[in-house]
Amino acid sequence: MRCIAHNIDYCIPCNSWPTIKPFSTSFEGYTANPEDPQQWPNSVSVEAVEGTGPTLETGVSDVETDYADVADVRQLVEIDTNYKPGRKSEHPVRLTRAAAVKLAAALLEATDDTFHYTRCGPxxxxxxxxxxxxxxxxxxxxxxxxxxxxxxxxxxxxxxxxxxxxxxxxxxxxxxxxxxxxxxxxxxxxxxxxxxxxxxxxxxxxxxxxxxxxxxxxxxxxxxxxxxxxxxxxxxxxxxxxxxxxxxxxxxxxxxxxxx
Known part of the structure; x- marks a missing residue:
């Protein structure tokens, strides 16, 4: 929330924060004929979302509320393939932070393999x-x-x-x-x-x-x-x-x- 009194995004005296939207982006897939409706490519979207999981039994109460994951709340990365950005599919995939990072590493490794000098050239x-x-x-x-x-x-x-x-x-x-x-x-x-x-x-x-x-x-x-x-x-x-x-x-x- 913008501080109207002082015209800044965050005002220490008034203690008002702007609304922060979760990360979200999408990429349109490749197609050899983008003008052909029969070969219209799907999009892949990546979003930070909130999900649920087994209740965390840590033995700590109030202090735990400072963390991203608390009780049965989990902050996750959702990946979805859809016809167009914003049009959800029926089965998006939700990943934990560690799994999302491993997926990122796998994407980089697969990208490297698309121009491997012993397999397909430079x-x-x-x-x-x-x-x-x-x-x-x-x-x-x-x-x-x-x-x-x-x-x-x-x-x-x-x-x-x-x-x-x-x-x-x-x-x-x-x-x-x-x-x-x-x-x-x-x-x-x-x-x-x-x-x-x-x-x-x-x-x-x-x-x-x-x-x-x-x-x-x-x-x-x-x-x-x-x-x-x-x-x-x-x-x-x-x-x-x-x-x-x-x-x-x-x-x-x-x-x-x-x-x-």
Whole structure:
């Protein structure tokens, strides 16, 4: 929900969050004759959905509600083949996170096999360039999901630290010490906004900023750094030197650009 009083997406004083829609995308299948209605290709859709499963018996009550999966609720990845995007089939497939990642690895392996040099021959230069361009989005998202899962692991095993003990590393410091890809969100922030990088990671809208940047990267086939470079230079300077909440300010600028 946009804060009307202060005209920003997330307002710390008013504590209002915008509505975040679950991830959803689709791809139309290949056909040799796209104009022939008899050979109309199906689409494959990928969505983040909520399902149910056996109740988790962890012995922990209130704290468990902070996690993605709690009680009998499960966050899943749904894959469906349908006539057109939005027109569901009767039997979509729902995968757990680990199974979804294994499927992604299998898709990459199958793609590699489509130009295996001992089986069917190499790619043309133009085809290789197109594939490498698409792989940049895979590398970016793989880095993001690894950093996200690693952050949850560090916090979950007690490396978040205690504010009263200076010797204990914080979760943010621990995550920041892990090498990151320069084209990832963390790498782009460290390179372009070094003075406020730590504050941005601690911002309550950091997750929203991550989602907005990831969406632009997927849709436009560019890196996180290129997304930030698309923001006006004066605005980037303001975020670095004068903004109270740089992450919120940059999120607002990206949202405004998407609306143009």
């Amino acid at each position: 790619l043309r230069p133009s085809e290789a360039k197109e594939l490498l361009y698409a792989l940049s989005a895979v590398e970016y998202q793989l880095t993001e999901i690894r950093e996200h899962a690693l952050g949850d692991l560090l916090v979950g095993v007690g490396l978040a630290g205690d504010s009263d003990e200076a010797t204990e590393p914080s979760a943010t410091d621990s995550i920041a010490s892990v090498p990151v890809h320069p084209d990832s969100l963390a790498g782009a922030i460290a390179a372009m906004f070094p003075a406020v990088a730590a504050d941005m990671k601690d911002s309550p809208v950091f997750g929203l900023l991550n989602g907005a940047v990831s969406r632009v990267c997927r849709e436009q086939g560019i890196t996180a750094r290129q997304v930030f470079e698309s923001i006006d230079v004066a605005d980037r300077e303001f975020a670095q030197c004068h903004s109270v909440d740089a992450a919120s300010f940059l999120l607002r600028r990206l949202t405004e650009q998407e609306g143009r």
